[in-house]
Amino acid sequence: TCIIAILSALTLTAVDGGKPPRSGTMQIIVNVEDINDNIPVFSKSLYKARVNENAPPGTSIIRVQASDPDEGVNGEIVYALVNHNNDKHVDSFLIHPETGEITVKGDVDYERKNAVELRVQAKDKGHKPRPALCKVLLEIVDINDNVPKISVTSLVNTVKEDAPIDTMVGMITVTDSDAGKNGQVTLKIQGSASFKVQNSYNNYYTLVVNGPLDRERASEYNVTITATDEGTPPLSSTSVITVHVSDVNDNAPRFPEPVINVYVKENSQIGAVIHTVSAFDPDVGDNARITYYLLESSKSGPVTSMININSDSGDILVNGPLDRERASEYNVTITATDEGTPPLSSTSVITVHVSDVNDNAPRFPEPVINVYVKENSQIGAVIHTVSAFDPDVGDNARITYCLIESSKSGPVTSMININSDSGDIHSLQSFNYEEIKTFEFKVQATDSGVPPLSSNATVNVFILDENDNSPGILAPYSELGSVNTENIPYSADAGYFVAKIRAVDADSGYNALLSYHISEPKGNNLFRIGTSSGEIRTKRRMSDNDLKTHPLVILVCDNGEPSLSATVSIDVVVVESAGDGKTPFRHAPIKEESFSDLNLYLLIAIVCVSVIFFLSLISLIAVKCHRTDSSLGRYSAPMITTHPDGSWSYSKSAQQYDVCFNSDTLKSDVVVFPAPFPRGREITVQKYVDYEQSNAIEIRIQAKDRGYNPRAAHCKVLVEVEDVNDNIPEISVTSLVRTVKEDAPIDTMVGMITVTDSDAGKNGLVTLNIQGSAPFKVQKSYKNYYTLVVNGPLDRERASEYNVTITATDEGTPPLSSTSVITVHVSDVNDNAPRFPEPVINVYVKENSQIGAVIHTVSAFDPDVGDNARITYYILVDMLCCMLPNQYF
Structure with a gap:
């Protein structure tokens, strides 16, 4: 059946010659039928493929493809293999008639034939089919199915153990029936560094000496040789060659120990055997026959006058009177020599220790020892360790310690104890500096000799004060929870004396140095207290808005670590007249007629503190006076108050300024301080401001009067944060090739690099450069994106890798930069x-x-x-x- 295709539609019109002319029309449709006039066409005239010789049936090898522009059955293609020469190898393959896929049908054997040429016919299904042919060249891939065979063609009988490197031991041949790399064999020795194989020609090898031989360690070597081909997977075989080693005199006599300790009493008889040395020589015959003799020592002098040795037996004899006080030991060097050719020898040092008698008493490094102990130290703590030295040895130098009572300090055994062996002195109580400040005792060191000898040392223990006492409030005030009352007149001027707090501390030094502060109310703007004097005075005159009663909590702190404190509560009552202000508890700053002992102690402490801080106070006053002008007297100092909601308020004269923030995160970043002059208020930075976190800060300012019904006004301050160049550029390598071939052309891409800078404007514009003369360069791709490319010839033999240092520099003032090192590996080409x-x-x-x-x-x-x-x-x-x-x- 033919497929009918519509080619086109025609319109035919007929017109007569009358007047007016008349016409008629009709439509003509032309259909075109397809005929099989095209032969199939392969995509390639020659196909090439590879197949393993052990490929199982059904293994897909390659797919051929042909096309036919005809339609219908004229364009449908059928594939088939054509075997004109009756090649039996063609029967091992099969082609799918519709898909053109060639698969394995039978056995494929590389050894039988390593390549097969197939002819594929593509034929359409038309009435008269038209065929086309193509060639498929199949390469049979050899597999590694034969193990190498090792043969030893020659082998020497014995090899001397002093044979030099590369001395030939034997000849070896290895064969492999496979082809290509499957037949290329590498010979190696397993587990032996004494021999190696060298390739002579193709698969011919020589077995040679590769390291020092040692007959005493191994009189024969079983050399395991492995032959491995280069197939995938590789196949291997092994062969064991036995190499016999003959002996030479290459071992010197050896002592069991390089240093031997011998102990002898100083009253030993001359001729007594104190030790016998014995050296071993692993050689045989004359090479192992040993004689002994002594070497004079430059350190010990002519030892042969005191010590001698029997050259045959190795017995060490006393040859003279020994005296430990003159020489406590003798270092004797003994030489053992064999009778080989040439003779070899070795030495050993024998230290002859002369036994001691107890003729030295223990000695302390110092006759008087000072020990410092903190009060309140833990009971049982080691406060000191005494150590005495005894030049004797053994039991004569074994020292024990004990305490000796001192008549000055009383029974010290109730306060301390000593470890008789270690000399550790332990406290038996927790010392109180306020009760005892120092005590003395003696320590005796006794050796364990016969008879025992001893010596003494005096130990002075000083107790160090700790801050363990809180300040105590002196009368007439009390810190036991009662509230004291002081009256002041309403007309009192600034600096009016209100009261004086006195306190003492039982500690000493800085632990007893006291300071006074007003604890409550916070931010008090009416009263002040002398930090060192404890005097409470008014800071300004009273006003109608002030309270009539002012409860004050005074905090007294010492300077210890940690600081201890005490508090006293005082109610300051404002009275109308000076007469009403007199109370029995008021203490005016008048000169007292007499002082108690406690007051005198307090006065001395205050004077000492005043001297310490005198220069600082003068400097501070001078600076403050320098910063004030003639109008300072008309303005009181501003008060800074922290409200419970976290905002700040600043008061001065009759006005108050509150600062509010529109963001909780910025409360600690910007603080408003009122200026102490009429020129206005200043906003200053309290903490670090970061442009990268916020480039603008909005602050709400509230101004509020202090009337009965206070009235307030608000304004906004927009603080624009200007960027400074405080961020260095950051270099990131987004991609990097593993290796670059040494013949890579110019502009070959090596990696991608990005660089970022958190700053803005020119501070964030970055330029990338390469330092040094590496054959690479960076090219800008887009904004801060760069590519690292090859910029010159590479040579792996000259440099197998390059450490490319890249520097990124921004355009800020001053510019900031950072560096990054990129390691580029160069791969080898056969050049x-x-x-x-x-x-x-x-x-x-x-x-x-x-x-x-x-x-x-x-x-x-x-x-x-x-x-x-x-x-x-x-x-x-x-x-x-x-x-x-x-x-x-």
Whole structure:
């Protein structure tokens, strides 16, 4: 059945010749039928594919594809394999008639045939089908299915243990039936550093000495050789070669210990054997026959006058009278020498210790020891450790300690104890500085000799004060919760004396140095107290708005660590007249006729404190006077108050200024301080302001009078934060290639880099540069995005990696910069040929040399790495010689 296609529609019109002319029309439709006039066309005329020789049936290899522009069955294609030559290898493959997919049908064997050419026919389904052909070249991939075989062609009987490196031991050949890399074999030795294999030619190897041999450690070596091919997966085989090692005199006699300690009494008889030394030589025969003798020591002098040795037996004898007080020990060097050729020897140091008698008493480093102990220290704590020295040894130098009562300090054993062995002095009580400030006792050190000897040392213990006493309020005031009352007249001027708080502290030093503060109410603007004097005075005159009764809480603190304190409550009552202001509890600053002992102590402490702070106070007053002008007398000092809601208020004269913030996070960032002059109020920065967190801050200011019904006004202050260049650029490597080939062309991309700067404006504009002469450069892609590219020739043999230092610098004033180091690894390409050290090599060999003997080893060097540096050697036929070289080598 043919598919009918509409090509076009035509309109036919007929007109007569009358007047007026008349006409008629009709529509003509033309249909075109398809015929099979196109042959299928393959996408390629030659297809290439690879298949493993062990591929199972059904394994897909390749899919061929042909197209036919005809329609219907004329364009439907059927695929088939064409075997004109009756090649039996073609029968191992199958093609799908519709998809064109070629799969494995039977056995595929590389050893039988390593390549198969298939002819594929594509034919349409038209009435008269039209075929087309293409070729498919299948390469059979060899698999590694043969293990290497190792053969030892020659082997020496024995190898001397002093054989030099590269001494030949045997000849080895290895074969592998596979092809390509599957047949390329590498020979290695397992677990032995004494031998190695060297590749002579192709799969011919020599077994040579690779390290020092030791017959005493191993008289024979079982060398395990492994042959591994380069297939995937690699196959290997092993062979064990036994190498016998002959002995040479390469071992000196050895003492069991390099240093030997011998103890002898100083009253030993001359000729007594005090020790016997014995050295061992692992060699045999004359090489192991040992003689002994002494070496004179420059440190111990002529020891042979005191010590001697039997050259055959090694017995060490007393040769003279020993005296420990003259020499407590003798360092004797003994030499043991064998009779080998050449003879070898070794030495050992014997320290002869002369036993002591107890003729030295223990000695303390100092006759008087001062110990400082904090009061209230824990009971049982070690307050000091005494240590005495006894030049004797053993029990004669073993020291025990004990306490000796002192008549000055009384029974010290109730306060301290001593560890008889360690000398640790322990406290038996917690010391109170206010009760005892120092005491003395003696410590006796006694050795354990016979008879025992001893010596004494005096120990002075000083108790250090701690701040463990709170200040005590002196009469007439009390800190026991009662409230004291003081009256002041309404007309009292600024500086009017209200009361004087006196307190004492039982501690000493800074722990007893007291300071006075008004604790409540906070931010009091009517009264002040002398920090060191304790005098309470008015800060200004009374006003109608002030309360009639002012409860004050006075805090008295010492200067200890931590500080201790006491409080006293005073109600200051404002009375109308001066006569009503007299109370029996009021203390005017008048001179007292007499002082009690306690008051005198307080006065001395106050004078000492005043002297310490005198210069600071004068400097502070001078600075404040310098900053005030002639109108200062008309303005009182501003008061700073913190409200419960967290806002600040500032009061001065009859006006109050409240500061409110529109953001809780900014309350501690900006604080308004009123200026002490008529020029206005200042807003200053209290904490660090960061443009990157907020570039503008809005502050609401409230001004409120202090009338009966206070009235307030508000304003807003918009603080614009200007950016400063306080952020360094940050460099980030977003992508980086693992390796760059050393033949990479210019502008090859290596990585992507981004740089950011948190600042604004020019402070955030960053320029990226490379430091040094690395063959790379950065190119700007978009804004702060850069690419790192190759800018010059690379050479892996000269530098396998480059540490590229990139610097990012902003345009701020002053500019800030940061650096980042990017490591670029360069991969190898095969751009270097192997090089021989010399172009001509002369080798001399004796005639009648054994077949398989190594007459020379040539070595070429290739600076490349990996497979590019793996070198194989072979002999070229020399046409100038009458004999072919490969007949002999």
